[in-house]
Amino acid sequence: MSQIDQSKIRNFCIVAHIDHGKSTLADRIIEQTGLLTSREMQAQVLDNMDLERERGITIKAQAVRTVYRAKDGEEYIFNLIDTPGHVDFNYEVSRSLAACDGAILVVDAAQGIEAQTLANVYLALDHDLDVFPVINKIDLPSAEPQRVIEEIEDVIGIEAQDAPLISAKNGIGIDEVLEQIVHKIPAPKGSPENPLQALIFDSVYDSYKGVIIFCRIMEGTVKKGTKILMMATGATEEVVEVGYFGAGQFIPCEELSAGMVGYITASIKNLKDTAVGDTVTDADRPCSEPLPGYKKVLSMVYCGVYPADGAKYPDLRDALEKLQLNDASLNYEPETSLALGFGFRCGFLGLLHLEIIQERLEREYNLDLVTTAPGVVYKVYKTNGECMELTNPSNLPDPSEIEYMEEPIVSAEIMVTSEFIGSIMELCQERRGRYLGMEYIEGTRALLKYELPLNEIIYDFFDALKSRSRGYASFDYDIKGYERSKLVKLDILINREEVDALSFIVHADSAYERGRKMCEKLKDEIPRHLFEIPIQAAVGGKIIARETVKAMRKDVLAKCYGGDISRKKKLLEKQKEGKKRMRQIGNVEIPQKAFMSVLKLDDRN
């Protein structure tokens, strides 16, 4: 199959709000295009990491190629590019969209449009994709397809009257989706004769093949032996293999030409050389300019990651190295904490990314971790004119050296049913939100627009949002930029010793409140000792809150019954085990989960 008719290719993705059925529809498309038999199907073919399956979200973009024999008798090649479904991965989403010519919008027939639906659709429209809607879950008793169709037309402004009414779960209406892919999504353009211009939308590391670049060929042709140049990073290598994506496997082919989606391997050792969004061209015959939209991915959220057992530091370093091979957006550097010993300051795209990495470290590498409270990157403008980017609160210069500080701000869109507008606005207010406006989507739902400091939403905002709207609010955000803000470092002193791992940056106005809650929380987390332990919160050396862990008065077992010594010993062993999971700070033992306690300070959860 050396020559593929460009007009028979359809490159598309599926966009949806979480849980609206994107992965299930992807499975049905793959299944019904006959690439796989039902027996070969795992429940969700595209999500192949355990973690993704458990969380029901897709972490890494992936692609699959299938062949569809349409009602017109022709065979079409479908390249379905899966996009991550979370705001943390917005940039990856945008690059995946750029690799497509069209998108299927999946909307839940019962829930209708959600904030994330809107964000994803606008992102797709921004990339000039042709979007057609499908209404999923029509077999639910609460389904209201006609209402949802009208909502799509009113709110998004795209034609929805002939949207397929489907149930991806039960395989209803999939034929119609396949036909619409052929008719509503345009064939790719571009000439195989032009200089090579290919967009990297993902890359993975394989220990045999090195880096595998996932790309969409916009112009030109690439094959074995082509000397390729990554235009942003400047890396060059000779192509070893090209191919396309079977379901869960790489299938080599002769060449990839304009309009095709596939992979390239070229003995590249470092994932950093193949940044998502970069343009691959022919080093000997380069294109005149790179594709638009490339940007360097920046870490938005930082936290300290330490091994619970100090001796496991080398294991943690190895694990991070390996994870980074497959996740270029993770970065880390060694740091030491007086409280926690040797560890790493790690940067993540967002809190979900952080949680995923943390879970993978614990699960796949069997590490027991202590993580410190996540923080954002602050800009510290010093009196000497320097500007430093602060990722670790412990490195904050002396207040006398600080001219002013800036913090990152996001634009947030929150979709909520009208009964909860009040409580959600209250929440945004508490989190220092700046109200921008509100639009009614239909009678009972509204889209609230706010600007919020990123550091107010990285902890528990999402949980708070859900709990204050009984799960109905949905939320999406975009980084807007930096703004000057009155920030202070809140220090925690345990038994009069400052515990660096518990310090965090907070807005001056909420310092007292946060300090008080933090002390209360720690008081519950720290077990009684032989002596009384004061827990204090301080700003710039001034104590603003205090709690006391009273001295242990009693730790004694009752009756030693009938000589049942084994039972008594088990109790003592349990006690001893508990101690092992503590961190010694000065002469105080602190349970590891205390370091995470700052994460859950919202009273109303």
Added chain:
Amino acid sequence: MTETDLMLYLHIPFCRKKCNYCDFLSGPFSPEVRRGYLDALKTELRARCGAVRGKRVSSIFFGGGTPSLLEEEEISGLMEELRSAADILPDAEITIECNPGTANLEKLKVYREIGINRLSIGVQSADDEELTLLGRIHTWEDFLKVYRQAEAAGFTNINLDLMSALPGQTLTSWMNTLEKVLALTPQPVHLSVYSLILEEGTRFMEWEQQGKFCGRWALPSEELDREMAHETLVRLKAAGYHRYEISNFSKEGYECRHNCGYWKRREYLGLGLGAASLLGAERFDNERDIKRYMADPLEGRQSQKLTRREEMEETMFLGLRMVEGVSRKEFQDRFHVTLESTYGAVIEKNHRDGLLLSDEAGVRLTERGMDLSNYVMAQFLF
């Protein structure tokens, strides 16, 4: 007591009604089950005592459950069986646990006749409201009656079990119980005073989880609990009792030999449902399911051979329960290493923290160390 001595424990798992705080292996059973159980117990007794022939029995303890629930002929039948199966020393301490709601003069007289010389009466409180809360089947008045009967039957060696830190208890109400006990004539020669611990699976735990222990029925704080314990110590000392173990007080010479045996790791053979034994360096735990136990009382016994280190650990955490503590010489004679070389650092640390006293004779807990005994003992585990 010598190396070849043996202690016997017999478990009588029957109660008229389960107490609200109790998580022991016990409960109400039908008379048929009771008869079947006693037959099984005798079968086990014959077989196991046969296996330890040559050892002389220095103490016997009928524990429960409620051993005083047994009819006169049932308890004397058991005793007869014991006398024919085991070599019981003439001065052996023979104790029976006794619930004031189930004992009477006839029973107490029989106990004396068959050689039982020590009574352990579970009175728990002198306050009828507290007794109801605990789920006890008797009043303070019931107890007084039994106490007089015990004296009439000729018992002089009597222990009373008391519980402090009960829901709703104040220092005053607790001291009131204590004063009523001390006003008895004659004064009991032995007192076991435990502060309440909520155990899994009890109604008390259930109530606590349902938040029922609040307001007037609030559980005493750790601070109040210890205040009660310390006042108890002072008051009992003044009344002529000495503390010889964390929770046990006695008049001079009336320490419970059986319980001291547990703490000194003497050999003991436990008979009956779920009973534990220590024989040589091996611990045993009997079957805990009553149906299975009755089907074959010799089946289902778990055993664990203790390593040398485990024996050391036990020596420490059991020995430290006693006020006299652990003797350096005995430790060295037993393990052929010094206490210092094994536990030097732990002893030093706890000495510094004021929890342990250490001198040439040995190590023992301070009063504070007794309050925090678990904290100290856990550190003696390897």
